[in-house]
Amino acid sequence: MIEYLETDFENREDIIAYVRKLSPWAEGNESCIQGGAAHMNALLDLLEPEKYGRTRNFGNGRVSRLSPYISRGIVSLNSVRNRALNQSEKPERAYKFIQELAWRDFWRRVARTQPELLWKDVETYKTGFDASEYLSDLPVDIIQGRTGICCIDYFINELTTFGLLHNHARMYLASYIVHFRRVRWQAGAFWFMQHLVDGDLASSNLSWQWVASTYSNRPYIFNLENVNKYFGDLIDTSGEANRDLNMDYSSLHSMLFPRLGVTDVE
Amino acid sequence: MSSNWVVWLNDSSLRTDHPVFYSAPTATQAIYIWDDEYLRANAYTFKRLLFVYDTLASMPVKIIWGESGDVLSSLAVDRVYVPQTVCPWIKDVADRLSHKIDFTFVEDEPLVQLDEGKAWRRFYQYWNRAERTVFLPNAGTGQQSTPPLLPGR
Numbered sequence: 001m002i003e004y005l006e007t008d009f010e011n012r013e014d015i016i017a018y019v020r021k022l023s024p025w026a027e028g029n030e031s032c033i034q035g036g037a038a039h040m041n042a043l044l045d046l047l048e049p050e051k052y053g054r055t056r057n058f059g060n061g062r063v064s065r066l067s068p069y070i071s072r073g074i075v076s077l078n079s080v081r082n083r084a085l086n087q088s089e090k091p092e093r094a095y096k097f098i099q100e101l102a103w104r105d106f107w108r109r110v111a112r113t114q115p116e117l118l119w120k121d122v123e124t125y126k127t128g129f130d131a132s133e134y135l136s137d138l139p140v141d142i143i144q145g146r147t148g149i150c151c152i153d154y155f156i157n158e159l160t161t162f163g164l165l166h167n168h169a170r171m172y173l174a175s176y177i178v179h180f181r182r183v184r185w186q187a188g189a190f191w192f193m194q195h196l197v198d199g200d201l202a203s204s205n206l207s208w209q210w211v212a213s214t215y216s217n218r219p220y221i222f223n224l225e226n227v228n229k230y231f232g233d234l235i236d237t238s239g240e241a242n243r244d245l246n247m248d249y250s251s252l253h254s255m256l257f258p259r260l261g262v263t264d265v266e
Numbered sequence: 267m268s269s270n271w272v273v274w275l276n277d278s279s280l281r282t283d284h285p286v287f288y289s290a291p292t293a294t295q296a297i298y299i300w301d302d303e304y305l306r307a308n309a310y311t312f313k314r315l316l317f318v319y320d321t322l323a324s325m326p327v328k329i330i331w332g333e334s335g336d337v338l339s340s341l342a343v344d345r346v347y348v349p350q351t352v353c354p355w356i357k358d359v360a361d362r363l364s365h366k367i368d369f370t371f372v373e374d375e376p377l378v379q380l381d382e383g384k385a386w387r388r389f390y391q392y393w394n395r396a397e398r399t400v401f402l403p404n405a406g407t408g409q410q411s412t413p414p415l416l417p418g419r
């Protein structure tokens with residue numbers, strides 16, 4: 001017997017109630033980010049590839065927020081690129097935006113030809129530690145967003161409430177988990193995949209490996225000054241509220257990677 | 267199902283102008299399988315599940331409840347058209363059923379003109395080649411096609 005599911009709904013509340021009944025085990029609440037081509041088209045109309053290039057690293061920069069729609073295949077990378085070209089005077093003005101689309105295509109190609117790399121360390125950690133020295137499970141304070149570091153808790157809350165995070169915030173959070181807390185990237189990547197509405201194995205897991213240094217030449221780390229530069233308008237980036245991050249890079253290197261000389265990570 | 271084939275959409279291809287619809291015979295029915303066991307094994311949160319359902323509810327697709335292999339078997343189809351995906355699980359299902367069903371995996375529209383089979387390692391190695399076509403509409407391959415005719419739900 002084939003069991004067909006409902007597709008005609010009066011409104012979103014009815015869809016929400018229906019999905020709750022279908023999969024009652026699923027944790028959390030709905031996000032304000034809604035699926036469907038209509039929502040994607042509204043975002044495409046707002047695309048400003050030129051401003052993107054100048055502001056994308058900032059928490060309140062003009063990023064597209066298209067990733068859930070691209071990841072779920074609601075729109076192709078090709079269509080987004082065509083649109084970006086149309087909305088820019090010259091192709092060069094959309095350079096950065098189109099290059100980011102290419103990052104996604106690159107990760108997809110790596111995963112496609114080497115699927116074993118999705119969950120396996122591509123290379124060894126370049127942190128002075130062996131993979132066996134990292135925790136296998138995420139600590140509870142991270143899962144609950146109670147690390148006591150204001151900006152990290154803010155990013156965790158964004159992830160678990162909306163299922164979407166700015167790229168820079170993903171990098172900070174991944175770096176915090178792997179390098180500050182010494183947790184294996186796989187634990188963080190599984191957790192991201194549970195929450196992200198744009199969750200995509202290739203883009204996520206290979207980016208985790210890039211941060212971890214198992215798929216890059218050195219570990220990615222950050223400090224409070226950097227968070228303040230890009231997210232200072234949005235979050236409390238005071239030293240008191242973010243103690244563990246409030247260091248210069250060379251002290252941070254020695255604290256996080258005591259077995260490496262400073263030059264090994266610079 | 268009235269015909270012997272279906273398009274099996276997955277989480278990385280929720281749209282009706284995917285090239286899979288040009289590969290499949292005109293008016294092939296699209297299905298999506300709500301495989302609760304798989305979703306649960308990945309512990310996907312509600313917001314992720316809802317985003318997918320929001321999308322499915324706005325598309326001409328039949329949503330079917332069940333374990334993917336069982337559903338495809340009970341549909342008694344002999345060919346399944348699948349949008350290409352990196353998801354290892356879709357490939358596993360296809361491998362398990364390949365003795366009785368033909369699976370045709372169809373690539374999405376390309377962002378760049380490059381061999382799909384090349385195993386890249388570092389981004390800039392890829393980018394040096396990608397740059398030649400990535401700034402051209404449709405990667406310089408000609409026109410995007412118009413959406414094919416699809417059956418209703």
Ligand SMILES: Cc1cc2nc3c(=O)[nH]c(=O)nc-3n(C[C@H](O)[C@H](O)[C@H](O)COP(=O)(O)OP(=O)(O)OC[C@H]3O[C@@H](n4cnc5c(N)ncnc54)[C@H](O)[C@@H]3O)c2cc1C
Pocket residue numbers: 056062063064065066067068070071100101102103104105107165166167168170171174192196198199200201203204205207208211
């Ligand atoms: C640890 C980590 C995990 C990540 N997990 C995912 C994931 O699960 N799914 C996902 O789609 N992206 C992931 N990314 C990449 C990137 O963070 C998001 O694609 C981006 O933040 C989405 O926001 P946007 O749509 O506003 O992007 P924009 O900056 O507007 O970029 C436009 C599109 O380009 C692509 N893109 C942009 N940056 C990247 C990038 N660095 N890598 C790959 N593609 C990119 C996306 O499809 C994005 O929608 C991850 C990055 C990191 C560091």
